[in-house]
Amino acid sequence: MGGDRGPEELVAGAKAAANATGVPILVVGDPARLGNTDGLEVLAASEVIEMHDEPGSAVRNKKDSSLVRSAEAVRDGRASAMLSTGNTGAAMAAALLRFGRLPQVSRPAIATPIPVPGSSPTVLLDAGANADCQAAWLVQFAQMGSVYSRVRFGVPNPRVALLSIGEEAGKGNALVKEAHALMANSEDFNFIGNVEGRDFLRPVADVVVTDGFTGNVVLKSLEGGVGYMVDTFKKVMKTVATGESGPGLMAEVAPLLHQLDPDSYGGAMLLGVNGVCIISHGSSSAPAIANAVGVARDMVAGDVVDQLRQAVSAPAPGGDA
Amino acid sequence: MGGDRGPEELVAGAKAAANATGVPILVVGDPARLGNTDGLEVLAASEVIEMHDEPGSAVRNKKDSSLVRSAEAVRDGRASAMLSTGNTGAAMAAALLRFGRLPQVSRPAIATPIPVPGSSPTVLLDAGANADCQAAWLVQFAQMGSVYSRVRFGVPNPRVALLSIGEEAGKGNALVKEAHALMANSEDFNFIGNVEGRDFLRPVADVVVTDGFTGNVVLKSLEGGVGYMVDTFKKVMKTVATGESGPGLMAEVAPLLHQLDPDSYGGAMLLGVNGVCIISHGSSSAPAIANAVGVARDMVAGDVVDQLRQAVSAPAPGGDA
Numbered sequence: 001m002g003g004d005r006g007p008e009e010l011v012a013g014a015k016a017a018a019n020a021t022g023v024p025i026l027v028v029g030d031p032a033r034l035g036n037t038d039g040l041e042v043l044a045a046s047e048v049i050e051m052h053d054e055p056g057s058a059v060r061n062k063k064d065s066s067l068v069r070s071a072e073a074v075r076d077g078r079a080s081a082m083l084s085t086g087n088t089g090a091a092m093a094a095a096l097l098r099f100g101r102l103p104q105v106s107r108p109a110i111a112t113p114i115p116v117p118g119s120s121p122t123v124l125l126d127a128g129a130n131a132d133c134q135a136a137w138l139v140q141f142a143q144m145g146s147v148y149s150r151v152r153f154g155v156p157n158p159r160v161a162l163l164s165i166g167e168e169a170g171k172g173n174a175l176v177k178e179a180h181a182l183m184a185n186s187e188d189f190n191f192i193g194n195v196e197g198r199d200f201l202r203p204v205a206d207v208v209v210t211d212g213f214t215g216n217v218v219l220k221s222l223e224g225g226v227g228y229m230v231d232t233f234k235k236v237m238k239t240v241a242t243g244e245s246g247p248g249l250m251a252e253v254a255p256l257l258h259q260l261d262p263d264s265y266g267g268a269m270l271l272g273v274n275g276v277c278i279i280s281h282g283s284s285s286a287p288a289i290a291n292a293v294g295v296a297r298d299m300v301a302g303d304v305v306d307q308l309r310q311a312v313s314a315p316a317p318g319g320d321a
Numbered sequence: 322m323g324g325d326r327g328p329e330e331l332v333a334g335a336k337a338a339a340n341a342t343g344v345p346i347l348v349v350g351d352p353a354r355l356g357n358t359d360g361l362e363v364l365a366a367s368e369v370i371e372m373h374d375e376p377g378s379a380v381r382n383k384k385d386s387s388l389v390r391s392a393e394a395v396r397d398g399r400a401s402a403m404l405s406t407g408n409t410g411a412a413m414a415a416a417l418l419r420f421g422r423l424p425q426v427s428r429p430a431i432a433t434p435i436p437v438p439g440s441s442p443t444v445l446l447d448a449g450a451n452a453d454c455q456a457a458w459l460v461q462f463a464q465m466g467s468v469y470s471r472v473r474f475g476v477p478n479p480r481v482a483l484l485s486i487g488e489e490a491g492k493g494n495a496l497v498k499e500a501h502a503l504m505a506n507s508e509d510f511n512f513i514g515n516v517e518g519r520d521f522l523r524p525v526a527d528v529v530v531t532d533g534f535t536g537n538v539v540l541k542s543l544e545g546g547v548g549y550m551v552d553t554f555k556k557v558m559k560t561v562a563t564g565e566s567g568p569g570l571m572a573e574v575a576p577l578l579h580q581l582d583p584d585s586y587g588g589a590m591l592l593g594v595n596g597v598c599i600i601s602h603g604s605s606s607a608p609a610i611a612n613a614v615g616v617a618r619d620m621v622a623g624d625v626v627d628q629l630r631q632a633v634s635a636p637a638p639g640g641d642a
Binding site for chain 1: 438449452453484485486493494495497517518519520521522523531532533534535537538539540541542543544545546547549550551553554557573574577
């Protein structure tokens with residue numbers, strides 16, 4: 001029921017996904033508002049968690065909401081994965097409360113792919129689940145991000161970096177310095193040291209670990225800045241390039257614009273809960289939804305949850321799990 | 322002596338600035354490496370603080386470095402402002418140790434203009450001086466940023482915002498929530514609440530306050546992301562737009578590219594010390610240096626240091642000044 005374009009856009013995406021992939025889709029929501037769900041199974045839910053609802057209380061109070069019912073469908077084995085374009089905090093809370101955490105995970109984290117032109121995307125985590133973090137949690141984010149990069153993008157030995165304000169080990173805030181020391185001592189992943197903000201969009205690291213506050217601000221800054229440039233690019237070409245070079249320009253640029261479009265990646269995944277929860281942009285179009293369904297299918301087929309469970313097989317070092 | 326392009330580029334910029342503005346320039350460095358300084362006064366300094374030097378110890382140990390001598394020239398009244406393209410941390414340390422802090426300022430902060438197409442730039446601070454911050458310092462950053470936006474960009478009543486991960490007062494990490502409460506209670510500036518990463522490049526706020534870790538990561542992410550798009554834009558037009566629409570495209574895009582070029586803004590300023598210290602990109606070209614000299618002149622003419630002193634006339638609320 002979430003998403004800026006209304007439930008009918010999501011249903012259209014679900015149909016496209018079902019047709020393209022053969023994956024059976026369970027649509028969860030208010031049947032009166034879903035439009036034509038022809039051929040899709042529907043799980044009725046009478047309530048909607050709105051974008052402005054406080055996540056924790058919304059999940060507790062709106063027990064018949066599409067988000068809570070989706071999470072329960074996964075918990076109860078009726079669905080293999082859940083996908084939401086609604087309130088991110090509420091989707092996380094529903095997944096966390098209904099799926100439960102993986103045994104040793106201190107805090108689940110949101111992993112978001114950031115495009116890298118000409119290469120596989122960089123996985124950024126935490127992209128917003130935990131505004132305040134402990135260093136030990138960041139070590140678990142590294143363990144989980146490494147698994148995710150491997151399963152999702154096929155990177156054999158993902159390069160894991162820590163986001164900081166200088167490459168040297170001594171650069172950063174107190175959290176980053178402590179996390180750096182812990183990560184340098186870990187043999188669970190391929191730690192390559194610190195990276196900086198300027199390293200995004202470049203093939204420098206496969207996984208970038210940070211706290212959820214910094215991650216969310218950086219992600220939105222990049223989306224805003226790059227999105228602004230893409231829009232300007234398109235506008236300029238539309239108004240000016242009516243001459244013979246117009247089509248050539250578009251052909252040159254189209255693959256890049258496609259690669260930079262968040263819709264191409266199908267959204268973020270909540271890592272560390274006992275089930276697959278994919279969270280897509282509120283603005284997701286039907287094709288974006290179809291992509292996200294494909295990601296959900298791949299994550300189920302690749303047993304990513306089980307691999308995450310194995311990767312985080314010990315409590316966070318000195319953590320408060 | 323700093324800067325990626327070597328001292329001769331800086332001297333060329335100083336000459337251009339002297340010619341264009343009539344501002345007398347004192348060039349500080351090793352005379353043997355400055356090239357032709359014809360017409361510029363030279364203050365000899367035998368040492369150089371390198372980019373990789375640890376700032377604090379470099380300033381303590383390299384007493385005859387160009388950075389330390391520049392700061393002393395301002396302290397002693399021989400120069401009205403200092404400008405550096407070298408080691409940012411060392412420039413800050415030299416200014417802080419030789420100028421001293423303004424009386425009530427807990428921590429100086431780096432203020433960096435972020436371009437907003439079609440509008441005056443947004444001042445981001447702290448862009449990297451303080452990796453770990455207290456909420457009370459952020460209130461002083463707001464006071465100082467407001468003065469700077471007014472003096473530097475002529476904004477009469479600057480809109481001051483706090484960088485967070487949601488617009489609501491309750492969104493953010495512990496630092497931001499505490500700072501929000503303090504800023505909402507202050508009558509020293511025009512506080513408009515939280516902004517998010519996606520609000521950069523848009524005319525949403527004149528001043529954006531954040532801790533130096535987040536500020537530095539966001540600034541570099543934006544520079545990296547937007548810079549990548551600008552480079553791609555230029556490359557595509559060069560390889561493809563040889564047809565009749567090429568010049569039209571370039572004419573359309575050139576003003577935007579100029580506005581997005583960090584060199585157009587002359588660099589960042591360290592606010593909260595008892596003197597004018599401008600810090601420009603290591604990659605600054607001669608025209609960027611000339612712009613930065615113009616900024617330094619304007620900040621001296623506008624008495625920005627005195628206005629900052631008046632704006633921060635009380636200790637930070639509950640701070641450790």
